[in-house]
Amino acid sequence: MVEPRFLLLSDVATELNVSDSQVYHMVRSGELPAIKVGGRGQWRVERAKLEEYIQQKYTETAEWVRGNPLTE
Structure with missing residues (x-):
């Protein structure tokens, strides 16, 4: 089955596990x-x-983690 090129906002919300309004x-x-x-x-x-967008968020998150290390 071929995945559609374009997604509804509700499909995007499901993919990202966030609300439609977000x-x-x-x-x-x-x-x-x-x-x-x-x-x-x-x-x-x-x-x-x-x-x-997802890849960009992975990059941004990795940069944030590097700049905000956990302290014990």
Whole structure:
């Protein structure tokens, strides 16, 4: 089965295990690239952009961990 190129915001929320409203905020703020399609302006996130976003978050998290080591 071929995965769709574009995802609904609810699909993105499921992938990231966050709320639909959080994904909407990420899209509206420009944090997560998305497009509006159709006459009703429905949001869609390209799967490749979601994967890039996830990789970016891994990089940002690793940098944060390096700069904020655990102290015992």
